[in-house]
Amino acid sequence: MDRHQPIGILDSGVGGLTVVKEIFRQLPHEEVIYVGDTARCPYGSRPIDEVKQFTLEIVDFLLKYNVKMIVIACNTATSFALDAVKEKVKIPVVGVxxxxxxxxxxxxxxxxxxxxxxxxxxxxxxxxxxxxxxxxxxxxxxxxxxxxxxxxxxxxxxxxxxxxxxxxxxxxxxxxxxxxxxxxxxxxxxxxxxxxxxxxxxxxxxxxAEETAREVSMILHYQDLLASHINKPSHRFFTTGDKKHFKQIGEKWLQQEINVEHIDL
Missing domain, CATH: 3.40.50.1860 (Rossmann fold)
Known part of the structure; x- marks a missing residue:
């Protein structure tokens, strides 16, 4: 596995950006691919099997980008789908x-x-x-x-x-x-x-968020997967909902301009 592969981060919506912000702070060389399933948010009131299904669909999407780690930046998805994701993939998986x-x-x-x-x-x-x-x-x-x-x-x-x-x-x-x-x-x-x-x-x-980013750092360091980019990493943000709305909230929280793309899962 290449240390310069991105980290995949998923959430039911914009909430996982709190984890992204902390990863940006602690691990500024890491590239992030983020998926916010805003079209189907919130997950909290959904049945367990549905949360698992949605989470695994996002994982399948992230795997297409050859991510080196998956961070489930959603407490509900961590509660119901963490073990299923760990069984599915061969890369490190971190919950919150x-x-x-x-x-x-x-x-x-x-x-x-x-x-x-x-x-x-x-x-x-x-x-x-x-x-x-x-x-x-x-x-x-x-x-x-x-x-x-x-x-x-x-x-x-x-x-x-x-x-x-x-x-x-x-x-x-x-x-x-x-x-x-x-x-x-x-x-x-x-x-x-x-x-x-x-x-x-x-x-x-x-x-x-802070402890999750610290755990991400520790695991990547242990597996010799910490990025060492000289150039600024190129992050990608995907949403199943409205791009403009996601971009507005995302840029306000992260305090930087982001590129948001729409996807259907």
């Missing part, structure tokens, strides 16, 4: 749940951790299992927030509306005691300032 759990364990002082995510991710119990597998003494409080992904994907709501939706979504978890809150959906960091405002500054928000 284990890195997110490690970040929480590293930062909690009280051993009390909150998790917010899509319906699928929360119902799967993936974070609870990952956290308690490492430390069975942790207290984990989980909450499904199905209204937040559509809010992020829309990208056009007023600040007042965002605040209102976020406050309503988080209301059931506010009477629980935790010092760390895992943003168990890669969409959520995009609205993290509003989430922080609701839960208070004494609660540390934890995104899996």
């Amino acid at each position: 749940i284990r890195p997110g759990s490690l970040a929480a364990i590293k930062n909690t002082k009280t051993g009390k951790i909150g998790v917010i995510g899509t319906e699928g991710t929360i119902l799967s119990g993936a974070y609870q299992k990952a956290l308690n597998q490492i430390n069975p003494n942790l207290t984990v409080t989980s909450l499904a927030c199905p209204t937040l992904v559509p809010l992020v994907e829309d990208g056009s709501q007023s600040e007042e509306t965002i605040k209102k939706v976020v406050k309503q979504a988080l209301k059931p978890i506010l009477n629980h005691d935790f010092d760390s809150l895992i943003l168990g959906c890669t969409h959520y960091p995009i609205i993290s300032e509003y989430i922080q405002e609701v839960v208070g500054n004494e609660v540390m928000l934890l995104s899996s």
